Amino acid sequence: MKSATPKVLHDICGRSLVGHVLTAAGELDPENLVVVVGHAREQVTAHLAEVAPAVRTAVQEEQNGTGHAVRMGLEALGGSVDGTVVVVCGDTPLLTGETLRQLSATHSADGNAVTVLTAEVPDATGYGRIVRDDTGAVTAIVEHKDASETQRAIREINSGVFAFDGALLADALKKVRTDNSQGEEYLTDVLGILREAGHRVGASVAGDHREIAGINNRVQLSEARRILNDRLLTAAMLSGVTVVDPATTWVDATVTFERDVVVHPGTQLHGGTHLAEGCEVGPNSRLTDTRVGAGARVDNTVAVGADVGPEASVGPFAYLRPGTRLGRKGKIGTYVETKNASIGEGTKVPHLSYVGDATIGEFSNIGAASVFVNYDGEHKHHTTVGSHCKTGSDNMFVAPVTVGDGAYTAAGSVITKDVPPGSLAVARGQQRNIEGWVARKRPGSAAAKAAEAASRGAVEEG
Numbered sequence: 001m002k003s004a005t006p007k008v009l010h011d012i013c014g015r016s017l018v019g020h021v022l023t024a025a026g027e028l029d030p031e032n033l034v035v036v037v038g039h040a041r042e043q044v045t046a047h048l049a050e051v052a053p054a055v056r057t058a059v060q061e062e063q064n065g066t067g068h069a070v071r072m073g074l075e076a077l078g079g080s081v082d083g084t085v086v087v088v089c090g091d092t093p094l095l096t097g098e099t100l101r102q103l104s105a106t107h108s109a110d111g112n113a114v115t116v117l118t119a120e121v122p123d124a125t126g127y128g129r130i131v132r133d134d135t136g137a138v139t140a141i142v143e144h145k146d147a148s149e150t151q152r153a154i155r156e157i158n159s160g161v162f163a164f165d166g167a168l169l170a171d172a173l174k175k176v177r178t179d180n181s182q183g184e185e186y187l188t189d190v191l192g193i194l195r196e197a198g199h200r201v202g203a204s205v206a207g208d209h210r211e212i213a214g215i216n217n218r219v220q221l222s223e224a225r226r227i228l229n230d231r232l233l234t235a236a237m238l239s240g241v242t243v244v245d246p247a248t249t250w251v252d253a254t255v256t257f258e259r260d261v262v263v264h265p266g267t268q269l270h271g272g273t274h275l276a277e278g279c280e281v282g283p284n285s286r287l288t289d290t291r292v293g294a295g296a297r298v299d300n301t302v303a304v305g306a307d308v309g310p311e312a313s314v315g316p317f318a319y320l321r322p323g324t325r326l327g328r329k330g331k332i333g334t335y336v337e338t339k340n341a342s343i344g345e346g347t348k349v350p351h352l353s354y355v356g357d358a359t360i361g362e363f364s365n366i367g368a369a370s371v372f373v374n375y376d377g378e379h380k381h382h383t384t385v386g387s388h389c390k391t392g393s394d395n396m397f398v399a400p401v402t403v404g405d406g407a408y409t410a411a412g413s414v415i416t417k418d419v420p421p422g423s424l425a426v427a428r429g430q431q432r433n434i435e436g437w438v439a440r441k442r443p444g445s446a447a448a449k450a451a452e453a454a455s456r457g458a459v460e461e462g
Contacts, residue, residue: 001217006040008090009047010215012225013232014252014270017215018044020093020228022052023253027097028086028104034076035090036060036069065184066160067176074170081166084108087187089160091215093224094231099206100161106204107163113199114169114191116141117161119209127157128188130203138201141188156205159212162187163204168194228253241275244282258294276310290320293328306338309345327362341372344387356380357399361387367411370395386421 001007008018015023018035025033033052037044038060048055058076060069070087074080084104088095099117107115116138118130124144129151131140141158142151172193176185195201206212215221232253233246240259243249251269261275264282271289275281279296290303293310301315305322308314312330323340326332330343333350341355344362349355353366357374360366364385372383373396381399385391389403392411403409404421413427438448 001221006043007215009043010221012093012221013228013250014254015093016047016051017093018048018090019051020253021088021090021095022055024095024097024100025086025088028100030086031083032056032077032081034058034073036073038063038069064178065182066187067173067185067189070169070187071173071185074166074173080170083166085164085166085169087162087164089214092159092161092212093215094211094213094227095161096211099211103161103163103204106202110202111200112163112202113165113194115163115202115204116191117159117163117206117212118156118203119159119206119212120155121157121209122155124152124155124157129154130156130158132156132203136202138191138203139195141191156203157212158188159206160214161212164190165199168199172197249282285315321356358383358385358397360385361389361405363387364389365391367391367393367395367409369393370397373398 001010003010009016022033033054034056035048036058041059045057048057056076058072060072084107086100086104103115103117116130121127126144128141128143129147130138131142131151131154133139144152169190172190175193176189178185180186191201210227213220213224215224229250230246232251233243233249236251236257237243239257241257242262244263245265248265249263249267252271254272255269256274258275258277260278262280264280266284267282268286270287273287273289274291276292276294278294279292281287281292281298283300285298285301287298288304290306290308292298292308293312295311296308297313298308299315301318301320303320306320306324308326309328309330311328312326314320314326314332315334317335318332319337320332321337321339324338325342327343327345327347329346331348331350332338332343335352336349337354339356341358341360343349343355343360344364346363347360349366351368353368353370355366355372357380358372359382364387370391370393374380374383383397383399384402386403386405386407388406389408391403391409392413394412395409396414398414398416401415401418403415403419404423406422407419408424409415409419410424410426410428413425415425415427419425438445438451442448
């Protein structure tokens with residue numbers, strides 16, 4: 001990956017690579033779920049503690065091969081496990097729980113000692129080929145470089161995902177040798193050991209060969225992201241969501257939708273975002289951990305950790321920062337930024353304003369170009385505006401300050417004191433006109449000539 005980030009921690013569609021694998025494995029409802037960590041284990045372990053605290057970890061101090069890694073995993077569980085052990089790779093984010101359930105079911109139904117997940121691919125170059133006998137049992141996995149011409153024609157390949165009989169696996173791992181070019185314990189050697197002992201080795205074929213694809217570079221990461229994104233959007237559309245342009249719409253696996261949602265082009269939906277019935281989002285919007293209520297409209301907006309109420313309107317060109325709560329039928333308009341702000345039902349902040357650390361009641365209107373001045377250089381302070389208030393354009397609310405219910409504030413005011421309910425607050429200097437100033441201070445300028453012409457016109461009309 002050529003990265004300071006361990007490969008399995010690279011993100012696609014809202015989860016790390018290993019996070020996607022754990023989600024798929026979790027669908028088996030396993031009694032134990034163990035992740036074997038080695039390279040950069042401090043980073044990987046910290047990530048697992050955050051996203052999957054119930055998962056156990058086993059440390060592979062030296063990377064001595066796949067067989068050795070599985071042995072470390074079993075040792076974390078006491079050395080042997082009754083029942084089925086499923087082994088998956090940490091860099092296969094497209095693997096699904098459905099495919100793992102199919103693998104486990106085939107393993108049990110066929111009475112196999114080991115069942116390998118395979119796939120039929122258009123081009124098997126470089127992959128280990130699955131060789132079967134007349135009964136369909138797997139007789140060998142032959143690496144590409146060791147395969148005959150006949151074997152190279154086989155399109156069924158090994159995925160590196162297996163289901164084992166736990167007791168037989170533990171016993172066979174003790175017999176795995178390291179007399180190979182890498183001096184490592186290969187998990188695939190277990191198949192030959194079990195077959196030689198008279199046990200059956202079977203296979204389960206994945207329905208989509210792309211599921212088994214491992215990620216080894218950023219190109220493959222990008223390709224997997226597109227496949228997974230398409231899968232998520234298809235599921236959304238089949239559940240009743242309109243995605244106008246899937247090619248420009250990106251979603252995380254953790255995003256949820258209700259029916260009759262419309263997602264317009266150029267939209268990104270991340271984290272725990274939820275879109276309620278009949279709302280519209282986009283175009284060109286990015287929502288993270290944001291809830292959009294039923295029938296709401298969010299247009300050309302960036303929102304993080306926000307809650308948009310039912311039938312509310314946001315944008316275009318709005319920025320909703322964490323802690324924004326917009327009530328039913330409320331409006332956050334063009335070039336408005338909000339943060340840690342509770343805005344009540346029917347209240348409007350239509351244009352060119354900043355509302356931070358504030359509570360605004362119901363059915364109030366905040367005039368254009370208003371700023372809630374919440375920071376004194378050291379501490380944040382709160383502003384409260386009541387219900388049914390009308391504030392003028394170009395107001396500054398210097399927190400902490402309260403504007404009572406039903407109050408008005410005059411345009412251009414700097415509100416530094418509480419405004420009682422039903423009052424009009426005027427906080428601006430008295431206008432003073434100094435006549436002739438331009439002619440005296442800017443003689444010969446375009447402004448002076450325009451003023452002189454206007455004065456002559458006024459005299460002629462008079």
